[in-house]
Amino acid sequence: MSPVQLRTQRLCKRFGGLAAVSDISIEVRPREIHAFIGPNGAGKSTLINLLSGELKPTSGGIYINDRETTNCSASQVSQAGIGRTYQKTNIFLPFTVFENARLAAQSRLPTSMRFVRDASRYEHLNEGARAALSAVGLSHCANRIASKLSHGEQRQLEIAMCLATAPSLLLLDEPFAGMGADESGLMVELLKSLARDHGILLVEHDMDAVFQLADRVTVLVNGQLLESGTPSDIRNSAAVHSAYLGTDDHA
Ligand code: ADP
Numbered sequence: 001m002s003p004v005q006l007r008t009q010r011l012c013k014r015f016g017g018l019a020a021v022s023d024i025s026i027e028v029r030p031r032e033i034h035a036f037i038g039p040n041g042a043g044k045s046t047l048i049n050l051l052s053g054e055l056k057p058t059s060g061g062i063y064i065n066d067r068e069t070t071n072c073s074a075s076q077v078s079q080a081g082i083g084r085t086y087q088k089t090n091i092f093l094p095f096t097v098f099e100n101a102r103l104a105a106q107s108r109l110p111t112s113m114r115f116v117r118d119a120s121r122y123e124h125l126n127e128g129a130r131a132a133l134s135a136v137g138l139s140h141c142a143n144r145i146a147s148k149l150s151h152g153e154q155r156q157l158e159i160a161m162c163l164a165t166a167p168s169l170l171l172l173d174e175p176f177a178g179m180g181a182d183e184s185g186l187m188v189e190l191l192k193s194l195a196r197d198h199g200i201l202l203v204e205h206d207m208d209a210v211f212q213l214a215d216r217v218t219v220l221v222n223g224q225l226l227e228s229g230t231p232s233d234i235r236n237s238a239a240v241h242s243a244y245l246g247t248d249d250h251a
């Protein structure tokens with residue numbers, strides 16, 4: 001396997017006159033947690049949307065295991081082994097936890113097989129859904145309606161839905177948002193366990209979580225890469241302190 005799972009080369013995304021992502025070259029390696037931090041509007045979610053194929057870049061390149069995916073659709077990127085979660089929780093609230101995971105597993109099937117009458121016949125989908133729920137510690141509430149879960153459990157379910165597509169690399173957009181201390185502690189442990197066999201690109205505002213988890217941290221400000229390095233490089237960077245960590249803007 002390539003030592004770099006995901007790479008971008010001078011990636012740019014403009015919305016009219018606004019450069020939301022500007023000249024960004026980054027890498028994520030297998031079993032590495034690479035965290036992206038930066039103030040609101042820095043371009044973090046736009047970067048994930050470009051990597052996942054939901055937005056097309058204005059210029060630059062995206063490579064997954066050295067294969068160019070710059071102009072691939074979201075479905076092609078998913079087939080290439082990239083899973084993502086969203087900044088706002090994105091689950092089917094009236095459905096059970098198990099049904100949510102199974103629908104996600106089904107989404108990875110080729111389009112022609114998605115609309116089968118009785119998806120439960122496809123035992124491999126059920127197995128994939130069960131394994132994903134087990135990986136995030138939600139097996140015990142498989143039959144609960146998703147809307148009845150706590151906020152933290154809903155965020156765990158989103159990660160299970162991402163895992164049900166059998167990705168090798170995860171793009172996680174603020175998985176700690178809105179969590180209390182107990183829920184955050186569980187999420188830290190979950191991401192540590194997932195990093196044993198997945199690369200993870202983690203966008204996060206919760207600095208305690210970032211500095212507990214990240215192997216590498218990249219700081220974005222106004223769509224540009226300000227600094228990239230080890231957590232201690234970032235803690236000690238004067239540029240990062242004046243642009244970001246020293247302000248309240250990231251709270
Ligand atoms: P972050 O996730 O770091 O808070 P975003 O990537 O959401 O930042 O946004 C970066 C900038 O791009 C912001 O100024 C935002 O308003 C703008 N933006 C994001 N998505 C769109 C869009 N679809 N159309 C126009 N502007 C957008």
Ligand code: MG
Pocket residue numbers: 044045046087
């Ligand atoms: Mg965002």
